[in-house]
Amino acid sequence: MTAPAQPTPFPVSPRTRARRMPERVSHIDAEVYRILDAAMLCHIAYVVEGQPYCTPTIHWRVGDRLYWHGSSASRMLRSQHDQLPVCLTVSHLDGLVLARCGFNHSVNYRAAMCFGTAAAVEDADEKARALHVMLERFYPGRDAALRPITPPELKATSVVGMTIDEASAKVRAKMNADHPEDISVPVWAGVVPVQTVIGEWQPCPHNVPDAHREGLESYAPGARLDEVFTRLAR
Amino acid sequence: MTAPAQPTPFPVSPRTRARRMPERVSHIDAEVYRILDAAMLCHIAYVVEGQPYCTPTIHWRVGDRLYWHGSSASRMLRSQHDQLPVCLTVSHLDGLVLARCGFNHSVNYRAAMCFGTAAAVEDADEKARALHVMLERFYPGRDAALRPITPPELKATSVVGMTIDEASAKVRAKMNADHPEDISVPVWAGVVPVQTVIGEWQPCPHNVPDAHREGLESYAPGARLDEVFTRLAR
Numbered sequence: 385m386t387a388p389a390q391p392t393p394f395p396v397s398p399r400t401r402a403r404r405m406p407e408r409v410s411h412i413d414a415e416v417y418r419i420l421d422a423a424m425l426c427h428i429a430y431v432v433e434g435q436p437y438c439t440p441t442i443h444w445r446v447g448d449r450l451y452w453h454g455s456s457a458s459r460m461l462r463s464q465h466d467q468l469p470v471c472l473t474v475s476h477l478d479g480l481v482l483a484r485c486g487f488n489h490s491v492n493y494r495a496a497m498c499f500g501t502a503a504a505v506e507d508a509d510e511k512a513r514a515l516h517v518m519l520e521r522f523y524p525g526r527d528a529a530l531r532p533i534t535p536p537e538l539k540a541t542s543v544v545g546m547t548i549d550e551a552s553a554k555v556r557a558k559m560n561a562d563h564p565e566d567i568s569v570p571v572w573a574g575v576v577p578v579q580t581v582i583g584e585w586q587p588c589p590h591n592v593p594d595a596h597r598e599g600l601e602s603y604a605p606g607a608r609l610d611e612v613f614t615r616l617a618r
Numbered sequence: 619m620t621a622p623a624q625p626t627p628f629p630v631s632p633r634t635r636a637r638r639m640p641e642r643v644s645h646i647d648a649e650v651y652r653i654l655d656a657a658m659l660c661h662i663a664y665v666v667e668g669q670p671y672c673t674p675t676i677h678w679r680v681g682d683r684l685y686w687h688g689s690s691a692s693r694m695l696r697s698q699h700d701q702l703p704v705c706l707t708v709s710h711l712d713g714l715v716l717a718r719c720g721f722n723h724s725v726n727y728r729a730a731m732c733f734g735t736a737a738a739v740e741d742a743d744e745k746a747r748a749l750h751v752m753l754e755r756f757y758p759g760r761d762a763a764l765r766p767i768t769p770p771e772l773k774a775t776s777v778v779g780m781t782i783d784e785a786s787a788k789v790r791a792k793m794n795a796d797h798p799e800d801i802s803v804p805v806w807a808g809v810v811p812v813q814t815v816i817g818e819w820q821p822c823p824h825n826v827p828d829a830h831r832e833g834l835e836s837y838a839p840g841a842r843l844d845e846v847f848t849r850l851a852r
Contacts (some may be wrong), residue, residue, distance in 0.1 A: 423737060
């Protein structure tokens with residue numbers, strides 16, 4: 385077992401410096417990773433011929449490297465063979481914050497913005513390894529029980545990797561914050577929490593009775609998805 | 619009451635044309651709006667000095683116009699006074715799709731990508747109206763009970779509007795899709811559904827016993843957030 389790494393701040397530039405509410409912002413790697421690792425879905429901003437695109441996709445992390453994948457034919461992945469600057473963002477909506485004036489309404493959230501240069505993983509071995517890591521990260525132990533990936537499938541899949549150059553984490557996790565002079569306004573104030581949870585599994589009708597379920601145990605119906613992903617990322 | 623508008627496709631260009639899995643893609647406005655209206659959170663891609671940013675924020679819709687807001691000081695809003703091209707994306711993760719080979723693993727999702735040119739709403743009346751519409755969209759009837767917005771608060775808030783020029787909706791909502799020759803692989807296959815639900819309200823300790831709750835009735839603990847937002851958008 386290796387000792388846990390010391391929390392270290394990412395470098396800060398005008399891209400990631402907090403311009404407002406600095407108390408909500410951190411550049412510490414562990415804070416950024418905590419938000420990334422609690423999610424499967426991210427949104428990636430990139431530019432093709434001057435046009436920004438915002439593409440949702442699945443991501444996974446190995447140290448300070450982020451990975452995502454997709455069909456070799458997709459626009460983003462094709463253009464990213466050219467080493468594109470990207471911003472990869474993960475957000476969690478945690479609650480609606482009701483205040484006594486419109487201005488103080490807010491939401492509770494956790495968001496991580498990561499900046500870097502993305503490039504396709506071209507080496508076949510490295511690509512296969514990355515896809516294995518993706519499966520293991522979400523469903524540990526499952527890959528060994530699956531029908532192995534074929535060379536045409538591997539060829540049809542692109543994997544993109546990006547080392548995080550800079551990143552920021554931004555969190556609001558508190559009650560409503562009304563001005564003292566508004567406290568007497570007689571409206572309900574407080575927080576309406578929001579959680580993403582796992583529902584009842586829908587089995588394929590072709591499943592055999594003793595089908596291999598390794599890697600799925602964590603996804604218990606009713607469990608919080610962000611907590612499951614966090615636990616599995618450790 | 620006006621008759622509901624005929625579903626109409628947005629124009630299609632290389633930005634929004636489906637390059638793969640065209641069966642998952644629609645350009646019909648009603649399909650795009652259904653995905654947008656089921657969410658509060660969106661992610662916006664925009665470019666400042668060649669650098670793409672992906673910013674999460676709250677959005678709301680009036681016909682084919684999208685709005686978002688924030689502090690007048692924020693980078694995105696400042697740069698958007700210059701009429702920036704943006705891509706605004708809303709995504710819902712609906713389930714994890716477990717297949718019998720790695721290649722056929724997937725997720726169920728709904729995603730809408732909207733392209734347009736964003737500009738700050740400069741007129742004070744229009745800005746105040748847009749902020750009122752935002753509150754009414756999420757909490758109908760609440761704004762009238764709040765302490766009214768002050769001129770300094772209005773000045774400190776930027777509202778950005780964007781007419782949707784092009785958009786696409788992309789949906790996967792089905793079971794695992796294994797190759798017939800993989801059916802005998804004895805792993806559990808199927809869908810693990812994911813839902814975002816409302817938790818137990820956390821009241822401000824200063825609430826009065828008969829505090830005005832209009833606009834909050836829909837947010838019942840246990841209710842699905844996307845269904846509440848959809849209902850309130852009608």
